[in-house]
Amino acid sequence: VRGKPQEDHLILHHSNRICVIAVAPSHPMLHNDRKITNIDFQVTPKLNRLKNKVSGKRKRGAQWLNETSPLCHVTCNDGSKYTIDSCVKGKLIEINELLIENPNLLKEKV
Amino acid sequence: ILNDAVESLRELTNNDEVDNENNTNSQIESNSSCKNLMHCGQETKEKPCVTCLGVLQDYCEKSFAEKLHNNIIQSLYEYKDYDLCVSLPPTFVVREHSMWTYLKENFKTRYESYSEHEDIVSVKEAFKWICGGMLDKFYQIIHKYKSLFQVKIEFLFPISESDDDFFDNYRNSLSPPRKSQRRSRRHEGSAANTFLTGTSVRNILQTITSQEFRTYSSYPPKSTSQSVTYKVDFNRQSVFMAGRYNKYDRTISQTPWILDGNRKGDTSVQELICDPIIARMKADGCKFSSSGREDIDVRMLGKGRPFIAEILNPRSPFLIKKDILQLQNEINLATDSVKVRDLQMIEKSDASKLKQGEENKTKTYCALIYSSKIINKDKILSLCDMKSRILEQKTPLRVLHRRTLAVRSRAIWLLKAEFIDANHFKLHLKTQAGTYVKEFVHGDLGRTKPNLCTLLDTDVDILELDVESVDLDWPPEINEDISDST
Numbered sequence: 001v002r003g004k005p006q007e008d009h010l011i012l013h014h015s016n017r018i019c020v021i022a023v024a025p026s027h028p029m030l031h032n033d034r035k036i037t038n039i040d041f042q043v044t045p046k047l048n049r050l051k052n053k054v055s056g057k058r059k060r061g062a063q064w065l066n067e068t069s070p071l072c073h074v075t076c077n078d079g080s081k082y083t084i085d086s087c088v089k090g091k092l093i094e095i096n097e098l099l100i101e102n103p104n105l106l107k108e109k110v
Numbered sequence: 111i112l113n114d115a116v117e118s119l120r121e122l123t124n125n126d127e128v129d130n131e132n133n134t135n136s137q138i139e140s141n142s143s144c145k146n147l148m149h150c151g152q153e154t155k156e157k158p159c160v161t162c163l164g165v166l167q168d169y170c171e172k173s174f175a176e177k178l179h180n181n182i183i184q185s186l187y188e189y190k191d192y193d194l195c196v197s198l199p200p201t202f203v204v205r206e207h208s209m210w211t212y213l214k215e216n217f218k219t220r221y222e223s224y225s226e227h228e229d230i231v232s233v234k235e236a237f238k239w240i241c242g243g244m245l246d247k248f249y250q251i252i253h254k255y256k257s258l259f260q261v262k263i264e265f266l267f268p269i270s271e272s273d274d275d276f277f278d279n280y281r282n283s284l285s286p287p288r289k290s291q292r293r294s295r296r297h298e299g300s301a302a303n304t305f306l307t308g309t310s311v312r313n314i315l316q317t318i319t320s321q322e323f324r325t326y327s328s329y330p331p332k333s334t335s336q337s338v339t340y341k342v343d344f345n346r347q348s349v350f351m352a353g354r355y356n357k358y359d360r361t362i363s364q365t366p367w368i369l370d371g372n373r374k375g376d377t378s379v380q381e382l383i384c385d386p387i388i389a390r391m392k393a394d395g396c397k398f399s400s401s402g403r404e405d406i407d408v409r410m411l412g413k414g415r416p417f418i419a420e421i422l423n424p425r426s427p428f429l430i431k432k433d434i435l436q437l438q439n440e441i442n443l444a445t446d447s448v449k450v451r452d453l454q455m456i457e458k459s460d461a462s463k464l465k466q467g468e469e470n471k472t473k474t475y476c477a478l479i480y481s482s483k484i485i486n487k488d489k490i491l492s493l494c495d496m497k498s499r500i501l502e503q504k505t506p507l508r509v510l511h512r513r514t515l516a517v518r519s520r521a522i523w524l525l526k527a528e529f530i531d532a533n534h535f536k537l538h539l540k541t542q543a544g545t546y547v548k549e550f551v552h553g554d555l556g557r558t559k560p561n562l563c564t565l566l567d568t569d570v571d572i573l574e575l576d577v578e579s580v581d582l583d584w585p586p587e588i589n590e591d592i593s594d595s596t
Contacts, residue, residue, distance in 0.1 A: 014508065016511040016512075017511060018507055018510050020555065055514070056514055057512055057513060057514055059515070093510065093515060094515060096555075096556070098556055
């Protein structure tokens with residue numbers, strides 16, 4: 001993704017056009033027994049993914065995502081940093097809030 | 111009363127015809143001269159009366175009743191009684207008012223004690239009484255107020271000859287606000303149409319005085335060369351049936367499912383139940399509604415799920431108990447996928463019972479669970495011993511495209527396990543209505559908590575799901591003994 005080698009994302013695509021974005025097993029952040037220390041959803045000074053609010057069936061008020069829109073910044077215990085991008089165009093419906101309390105969930109199998 | 115009313119209307123008609131022929135403000139009040147002129151009128155082809163436009167002249171004879179009766183027979187409707195619905199073009203409201211205003215002004219002493227709305231019989235009422243009377247007299251067809259079977263007679267009058275100038279003059283006299291001026295240029299056609307309804311015209315007439323009325327429209331009403339034409343149509347209000355259905359097939363959906371022109375599955379529960387009913391009652395269609403739904407791959411067992419079917423415009427709705435049982439058998443023999451029971455006719459007011467207790471009712475399920483790790487029987491049994499649990503379920507991903515994102519609290523009242531082999535077991539559950547059982551088992555990526563994976567600390571997945579019961583005590587059970595007659 002974004003030309004950086006090996007930083008693969010995984011997209012689970014449902015027939016109802018809902019996608020779940022996850023980290024692919026080949027991604028470096030999952031190597032070498034690293035622990036994920038922090039996930040930051042404040043992707044730009046003005047934009048915080050946690051502030052996303054949707055209402056209704058049509059999910060109005062959702063943040064819009066393009067392929068290169070960042071979803072979050074990940075920091076590991078060895079100092080390495082990565083960004084997870086959206087990879088798909090669409091409305092952001094939900095962030096996995098369990099990741100706030102337990103960032104290491106990112107390493108677990110979906 | 112009917113005769114008097116018809117008489118008075120005939121007088122109005124005659125006065126008016128006289129006026130038009132003489133083209134003066136007539137002072138003729140004596141009935142005898144009216145009657146003489148009426149005779150003259152009848153010998154030649156009558157001009158359409160300017161008030162009733164021919165409704166009372168051409169359609170109040172036996173020949174019309176005969177035509178109408180033939181139409182009813184050809185429609186193939188079975189009926190025990192009927193209701194007559196007559197619709198007249200809005201120009202009638204203007205013409206009646208115009209004639210009334212004219213008579214009141216010129217024959218003050220005769221009409222001043224009468225009120226327009228309370229004492230004078232309108233053309234529509236007079237026609238209904240006459241027509242209904244004829245149908246009763248010649249064909250013994252019983253009229254019943256608010257009968258489900260409606261005979262609709264619509265009288266039509268070509269717009270070009272109607273009182274267009276009244277509407278035009280009235281509209282021009284109102285100054286349109288600036289904002290709608292642009293709109294009115296584009297939507298001139300539709301603006302004209304919005305005015306032309308009976309009720310709106312009546313409302314307008316109530317607000318303007320007779321002076322103003324005179325500026326908008328001629329009175330007495332203009333004469334026309336054409337008279338009305340008519341259309342007959344029939345309608346029967348919907349009848350309702352209820353029952354319970356079982357679904358034994360994992361490849362059909364409840365309602366027809368069409369995705370981009372292709373349909374999933376060859377048929378559906380709705381079609382299997384409704385098509386025979388529609389055919390038997392010779393109806394136009396059917397609206398199917400049930401107490402909840404199951405997925406395409408889920409069976410419905412036990413006593414079945416309550417449903418109602420609204421049958422639209424049925425030609426032959428009178429079924430006795432024997433006929434209904436026959437219909438139920440027909441549905442059941444036609445397919446193995448769906449079985450129906452307790453099929454019965456219900457009143458429209460009972461239809462709401464289907465949705466009663468949507469939140470409170472319980473449903474029981476049986477799920478076939480697969481576990482990747484060897485099953486720990488003790489763990490599962492301890493799960494079943496515990497009291498009811500509350501789940502917090504976010505809207506499942508599989509329905510999120512058509513449901514609002516929300517968290518729903520649902521209760522699981524009972525759990526019971528049945529072991530099959532090292533990796534499989536059956537779980538019986540009793541849940542609150544609205545619980546997503548599949549998501550309770552696999553957790554929906556952690557969006558339903560607690561879920562079976564977290565409770566057993568292993569990855570489990572659901573292989574099959576059956577609904578064992580829908581705990582609603584309606585519709586009442588039907589005793590299939592045909593010896594009692596209904």
